[in-house]
Amino acid sequence: MSKFDFDLFVIGAGSGGVRAGRLAAQLGKKVGVAEESRPGGTCVVRGCVPKKFLVYGADFGGAIKDAQKYGWSLDNVSFDWTFLRDAIQTEVSRLSGIYSTILEKNGATLFNERAEFVDAHTVRLQTSGKEVTAKTILIATGGRPWMPDIEGIEHAIMSDDAFLLDELPARALIIGGGYIASEFAGIYAGLGVKTVQAYRGDRLLNGFDPDVRDETGVLQNLNGIETKFNISPTSIKKTSGGLIVTFDDGSKIGTDMVFMATGRKPHTVGLGLENAGVDVDKNGAVVVDEYSKSTAKNIYAVGDVTNRVNLTPVAIREGAAFIETVFKDNPTAYDHSNIASAVFTRPPIGVVGLTEGDARQKHGDDITVYTTKFRPMKNVLAHKEQRCFMKLITQGKDEVVIGIHIVGDDSPEIIQALGICVKAGLTKAQFDETCAVHPTLAEEIVTLKPREINKTTVVS
Known part of the structure; x- marks a missing residue:
């Protein structure tokens, strides 16, 4: 009989963690999974899935306008934000429930609470205070949005908040030039919001091909998005007429909503990794080898928490490779090259x-x-x-x-x-x-x- 409560304990029920947990349970392993939010992780709950539904919503608005040039007569067209918002959240809840069901039907035990390390083989469940042990632990906590520490930052929202707005603002200021900022700028503009996108660099989408970056800037403008470059916000002030954002060049922009899309960081703060001998890099990412093993021999990590290639399908593949390596005696390193x-x-x-x-x-x-x-x-x-x-x-x-x-x-x-x-x-x-x-x-x-x-x- 094993001296541990679980053969595998997974911290985080996102795509990578759930895949690994399910596959291990199907092998007859005793599996525990802890999730501090809702099963499904960033992609399902506050990322890819609800975001793409919003993109569809914005696209339909454009399609309605284009349809008139194809002979369609349109009268009394209107948009209801709360209808779309609530419909998306209903679907998100359904998908999150499927993730829970996947784990439970395969015999894994799901704990709907945060888990933190006590030592290399022990985690404490924060709501119940219960401590459980595991022979192997997989960290799959993903990433979280990051916002700069500037005056008035409490008046800004981040991507986690963007799906749950009480109402759409008349004006939106998106801070950032990455894919989240560029996507949400397109969403808001498509839903009829007067949108400004401000970025500290000289072109959007740093890291992409330069021609792609140039084309994206042109298309944002064609979508009615006003783009401003080489400026960074220094303060946000709330006034009776909305928010005033001051930038490092002295310029000011008035808006009704400030959306900070300034990046994401691995979700490792307060996880107790130091108690388990798990090293992190300067960005807080869990340091792993090609087989996703951390600096603690029984602890592994997959997905965005490792800050390798931060994509949902990659986390899933890394989770599957982890199972091959640890539970099937088939060392497998996922190939991160040429990922579309x-x-x-x-x-x-x-x-x-x-x-x-x-x-x-x-x-x-x-x-x-x-x-x-x-x-x-x-x-x-x-x-x-x-x-x-x-x-x-x-x-x-x-x-x-x-x-x-x-x-x-x-x-x-x-x-x-x-x-x-x-x-x-x-x-x-x-x-x-x-x-x-x-x-x-x-x-x-x-x-x-x-x-x-x-x-x-x-x-x-």
Whole structure:
């Protein structure tokens, strides 16, 4: 009989933690899972899922306007924020319940309370005060939004709050240039809010391909979003007429809501990791090896809490690799290269592989760049200036495709299939041999012509 209460105890019931817990329980292991919020984690409860529903809501508003150019007559069109908000939360509750059911049906024990380390094999459940022991512990606590410590920060909201607003503001100021900031700017503008997006850098989406960054800025403006660059907020003041935000260049912006989308950090503060011998880096991320093992030999971590590739499907794959390694005697390190991802701006972005800057740093001039920019067929009759941008990067004489970047409608759906091609190491010739599906936006990826190569280094 085991001297421990559990074979595996998981702290955090997000996508990675639930996957690992379920798989371990299916192997007959005794599994405990603790979740301080609601099962489902950031993605289901306060991230990807409710956010994409909001994007759909904003897109429908644009589609209604476009429909008039296609012959539809529309009268008495209105938008009800509380209806959409509540419908989304109903679905979030349903999905969260499914996560709970998955664990319980497979024999895992779910504790709806926070767990903190007492030592390397013991955690204390904070609501009940109960202490439980486990042979192996998996940290899957994810990340949390971070806001700067400036005067009046209590008047700002963060992404966790954005789904539960009592009412939509007339004016919104989004602080940040990353994917969360850019997505929510598009959402609010699409729902009729006068939106300003302010960022400390000179272009949105730091880390993305420079052409993608440029195109995103253009599209934000076409969506009615006013973008301001190279400024950072220093204070927020509440007045009878709303909020006044002062920036480091002395400028001021009046608004009704300040949304701080200034980044996320691993959720490790107060977890008691020091009691278990688990090291964290300067950002608070759990330090792990290629097999997700921490500096404590029986403690592992997956997902955003490790700050490797912060995407829900990655956390799921890391959770599955952890099970192979620890419970199936099959050491498995998840391959984090060439992971396709999407940003749900309006229109969205789909990317996989290297940016042009990274490709030049890695391969010098031994690359070829293909680009195209065109107005999608759907936008012609709608008289919309919004265009689609595509970029394909190849390397070497054989022209192996090492990067694809798309800004345009349906790009997340397209990039999923193209991610297979990049992961498989296909060449431009194989793309060219593939017959186009006409008329589609996606057909352009197999008809691309080379751009004149710029020999200067491109910095992402």
